[in-house]
Amino acid sequence: MRAANFTLTLVCAAMFGWLQPAVAQTYPSRPVTIVVPFGAGSATDSAARMLAAHLDSALGQRFVVENKAGAGGTLAANFVARAEPDGYTLLLTTNTTHSAAHGLFKNVPYDPLKDFTAVARVGSFPSMVVANPNEPFKTIQDLVAYAKANPGKLEYAHGNSTGQVAGETLKRRTGIEVVRVPYRSNPPAVLDVATGRVATMIADFTTALPQVRDGKIRPLAVLTKTRSSILPDVVTLHETVAPEFDLIAWAGLFGPANLPGDVVQTLAKEVKAFVEKPENRAKLEANGIEAFYLPPAEFKAYVADELVKWTTAIKEAGIEPQ
Numbered sequence: 001m002r003a004a005n006f007t008l009t010l011v012c013a014a015m016f017g018w019l020q021p022a023v024a025q026t027y028p029s030r031p032v033t034i035v036v037p038f039g040a041g042s043a044t045d046s047a048a049r050m051l052a053a054h055l056d057s058a059l060g061q062r063f064v065v066e067n068k069a070g071a072g073g074t075l076a077a078n079f080v081a082r083a084e085p086d087g088y089t090l091l092l093t094t095n096t097t098h099s100a101a102h103g104l105f106k107n108v109p110y111d112p113l114k115d116f117t118a119v120a121r122v123g124s125f126p127s128m129v130v131a132n133p134n135e136p137f138k139t140i141q142d143l144v145a146y147a148k149a150n151p152g153k154l155e156y157a158h159g160n161s162t163g164q165v166a167g168e169t170l171k172r173r174t175g176i177e178v179v180r181v182p183y184r185s186n187p188p189a190v191l192d193v194a195t196g197r198v199a200t201m202i203a204d205f206t207t208a209l210p211q212v213r214d215g216k217i218r219p220l221a222v223l224t225k226t227r228s229s230i231l232p233d234v235v236t237l238h239e240t241v242a243p244e245f246d247l248i249a250w251a252g253l254f255g256p257a258n259l260p261g262d263v264v265q266t267l268a269k270e271v272k273a274f275v276e277k278p279e280n281r282a283k284l285e286a287n288g289i290e291a292f293y294l295p296p297a298e299f300k301a302y303v304a305d306e307l308v309k310w311t312t313a314i315k316e317a318g319i320e321p322q
Contacts, residue, residue: 027263031062034090035080037073039185043125043206046287048092054274069184073097081115085256087263094251099306100161103314106321117259120271121294125249127162129220131200132193140221140240147176155179157201159186162249166202168317173242193217205288223247268296
């Protein structure tokens with residue numbers, strides 16, 4: 001009787017697949033969410049949507065961009081850090097959450113190195129000082145002179161860590177007194193500069209270029225030490241009012257800690273393909289984004305170095321953690 005029952009069990013197992021070995025599903029087998037820590041229209045959002053479109057096509061699943069702005073980007077970063085490490089919740093973020101946050105805020109609920117898996121660097125976001133064209137200053141030298149003659153009367157806006165660190169560093173380097181006006185992200189700040197509600201700001205190329213091209217805001221200086229190929233006629237802070245000034249934001253793709261190696265490699269391979277495709281590079285540049293790929297191990301080391309660099313820059317700018 002026992003032998004008969006055992007035989008029956010084997011037959012049922014074969015029929016219903018109980019004894020069949022588990023077949024690993026190819027990643028991704030369902031839609032993937034890419035979380036962005038800034039609002040729609042920001043440089044990070046633009047890069048994420050372009051990358052998502054490539055991943056949709058390359059991997060045959062939907063990659064959905066979800067904006068979670070707030071708390072200086074830490075809200076989104078913490079959300080992804082606590083997500084299941086299965087590759088279905090990713091973070092397309094910048095130096096704001098992974099290099100600057102721990103210098104700007106007292107209580108950051110995650111470790112930028114231990115709580116994430118670095119997948120790949122996607123690019124860089126150059127920024128510039130811009131102003132409303134109706135302001136009395138036409139150059140960066142004019143702006144500094146005006147601010148010195150009118151201490152505390154000039155305001156500057158920023159919507160990310162790059163703008164804040166650059167603005168406060170510029171104040172220290174030039175000895176000017178300018179009031180900082182923080183925004184949740186750059187797009188609304190750029191619009192306020194264009195309409196004259198705020199005189200000047202530090203803005204990334206992605207959000208500022210359309211207004212620059214339309215003549216609604218005036219570019220005064222770029223933050224990088226060398227001039228930008230996108231706006232070659234615009235001077236640098238280094239060659240004008242702040243020698244050796246050199247600052248650029250970076251962007252990259254992360255997952256929660258302990259992301260499976262095969263998932264990391266699949267994503268990194270496609271980020272590389274996306275960045276190296278000529279038409280994608282041209283599209284990124286048209287949106288003010290410089291394509292720049294780093295594979296997982298190199299990107300992880302880069303993030304560690306940038307954490308030290310930005311923490312030092314924040315201290316030198318005299319910014320106290322809030």
